[in-house]
Amino acid sequence: MNSVLSRGAGRPDPRRRAGGSAARRGGPGSRPSPTPEQVRALLTVALRPALLTVMVIATCVLVTLVGANSDLTGTSGAIAACWLAVHQVPLTIGGATLGVLPLLPTLVLIAAVARGCSRVVHASTPRHECWWVIGAAVAGPVVVTAIALAVAADASSVIALSPPNPLVAFAWVIAVHLVGAGIGVGLRLWRPTVTYLGVPDWVLAAARPAMRAAMALLATGAAITVVSLLASWSTVGTLVEAGRGAMGGLGLTVLSILYLPNVVVGATAVLVGSTTHVGTASVGLLDVVGGPVPALPVLGALPEQAGGDGWLVGLVIPAAIGVMFGRDCARQAASPLRAVETALVGAVAVAAVFALLGFVSGGALGTFGSAGVTVATFAAATLGWLAVCGSVSAALVRWRSHPEPEPRPEQAPTRPRADAAGAATLALPGADRAAAPPPEPDAAGPDPEPGPPEPETARPRTAVLDAELVDDETTAPPVADIEPESVVDAEVVDEETPAETAPDPDHVPEADLPDGTPTSSD
Template identity: 45%
Template sequence: MPRENLSARLRQVRRATRAQRLGTEGSARELILVAFGVPVITLMVLVVCVLAVLLMSGGDMSGIANVISACWLAIHQVPLTMNGVTLGVLPMLPTLLVAAGTAGFASSASRVGRSPSELAAIAAAAIGGPLVITAMALAVLMDGSSDMPVAAPNALLAFGCTIALHGLATAAGVVWRRRRDLAALTSVTAADRRGFRFGLLAAVALLAAGSVLVLVRLLLSFSDVGQLLGGGYRFDGYLGLTVLSILYLPNVIVGATAVLVGADVHVGAMSVDLLSVRSGPLPPVPLLAALPDADYGTLGVVGFVVPAAVAGYVGWRCRSLDPIAHVRAVGVAGAVAASIIVLLAWPAGGQLGEIGATGVNVAAAGVFTLGWVVVVGLIVALIYGCLPSTRRARLQIESGGEDSDDLDTWLDDSGYDDDYVVDSRDEDGSWNEDGSWDENGSWDDNDSWDENDSWDENDDASGADADDASEYEDSDVDVSDDESAEPDGGAGDSATGFDDATVLDDGTVLEDATGFDDDGSGVDSVSTADAATRSRGANSDPLGSQM
């Protein structure tokens, strides 16, 4: 026996050591994947695209490393200077794709069960890997700056943009994956959850409206788009202008969204808002044909219907019988929507060479988005609070009616119906704390006690009441304690199948319960344990017949 115990312990130690070693190796591989998965994929795509462009244009292959390095920095929104001209307006589509990839890798690695130290290691890996590639890109540009037109940017700015992009993406992925744990840890209220959820919805709805506006403007300016595409002269020129327009499409959508909420967009000397347009020189990019060439006057006020409708819907979905919770949810929704618009509007602009500063008035876009959601939401909250149905519901709660807490309201707003328990009690009765029915009440007609079927002093075990009594004998309802259901004499005993045995509230039977057979002869012995079991079953699940 001692030898067997020693062998078993040794096997357990070997298994634990092997599991720990495999877990360490798996964690190391996962960290490497998080750190260099997105950078490697991005570099591979850049190599293919740069090679295709150089082959189609007949360019020199000697500077491919410098071009790839410049593209990597451009993806991270690092302004580039070429021949003394600064290009700060960089396409957002590759940036959004890289951010989505980083968030996806970080989210998959931060599964449930990870400790805070492991989550910190995942965040460090997700940021550290791209920083290594950024350092290599800066080194390549500094080494070849004398031969290539692209100058090396500020190193601190390049590192800062890389940390900001991948840090925000990593935080978004980890928070989204562990959102339930974080909500439980920080005691987030249901109003905050509603506000966050509908703030995201408001931002997405505004961006969708901006996309529709851009599409409509492109369709209305289809001839101008064709003329600008004709400036490519050859197939590779047409393809280049088309790809360039697709890469800058998110920038234009963000600008259209800012215009809808009331901010202005400027491209050098040209500026656009809903009420006025000031003309100016534009680069020959087909996508910029979506910009209007004349103002619409008072007709542009119709555009304000979009943010008002979105804000009204958000304010209504954040409703609650508690006015403070309603206002809190609306405020959180406005803050979330404004933050998303600001985060997208900031990289959408920059310096556009000789044309000048281009982009969105970021401060105005954020303030106007916050104002639309909060002001309209507060108006909706005021209207909802003055509705007669809302007042009746509040009075019902104050008078001791059933309260609808924030979590229940949040689940109902999500489409989850948890009101599946049907309460069959009438107005005259209620359930006792021990699970029994109060004698002042009555059971409903579905396998339950009805005042028309109750026993009184004049009832006996014959006729219609005998059927009712036999029905109670087959059911699991304990009526041995109910004085209203206790007949006088042996007839009642033979009908119900119980004698005067005492059954306490907790199901304990003080003495054996006996009953007569159906033919009236002999005695059926009902054990104490069986009677107690039946009593406990009846008291423990008063809604069993209804579930």
């Protein structure tokens, strides 16, 4: 694993010196066991996010109770309820069920869990150690949840809090921390994982364009939320003043900030063509229905009537984001078909993520009924915009970037360039070496010493090709009736064979004979 779990990798392990690790001493079929260094790292993964969350919750609860001049009788029950609320566990307070819980603390907790898991793994981490990390990331919060359920059941006699269903509570806690651990481990191990699973490259190419498209849609929803809050600032100020004092107004402001991601998801749903409802009030592109809503300042962003031509924004912006998404998919594909397949896969992924966000951001709202988005239309509208606009844009961009190759026209034979006299000279191989004539010996000077004769293959040859060009403007008769007018005369000039080597006057013939007296036969 990473430096956190492999801190003792460079130091000798006494168990290995004694005869191997625990797994090896137990036989080839025994399970591997973590070392003390790894146990400490796994405990950090299991307890750090949970303990930090409990500490932050306890601080906020104590400050709220002290600021409201309330007694600390139900402090433990409030802390347990807040722990469950951070994990999106529905709460029943005073007989009213609250299922619409703020998303911001949940997203922060998921990010903390993902960061803690990604710090202790890397690409070469064994598979069983990755499962250790995921199990530790889930086991610690499950223990804290069991304690919180017991505390909530005990505090139900003091405060108006009904203990939630244990199975539902454990399911939500496990799901939240599994998502965080999966993201953290997946950021480190996605390359070997997709290689092991054999995922095609064009499927992987859809990840980054899909993420960009999802972030663009959510950013547009956030911008619409900010503009709506600024447009209805007087209503927002009135709702803040309803807190009856500075501490009450501060509490409502903080609660509105925690619910801000829920409102952004609702604005995004309206943007793509779905509807958002809070009790009996609903908001869509073409119609707005009024009704009573909770006195939460962030809900002042809900419009009181339809925005006139504002529905055009819901047509232009999603279409533009779909075109951008298709262009990004085309850049990662090798053919128009692959570009369309990449766009479809990315559109399905974004629609699935948005359906999950729509489901988590809504729920029961006590006496008001329910609040949230219509999940089915939210996912279907997102899929439609990205799939249709994205696939068409991807196909067109890829087709225009790499059109089908056209057949190349046959090139006419190249004619030799004629000189002023009308003759063309073609240089044959070896002509450049024989262009200059061999130097003639100087009559006044001594004869140069002849060198060894060159081999027959190394002698350069000079070839001169004289050809007369036929006027192109003259219409030539059929070939069978005339004789060719162009005559090719070629002359091959060989270099002079070097003269035979002159005998050396100092050379003695007998020196070439073997030792001994020469005979007549010699």
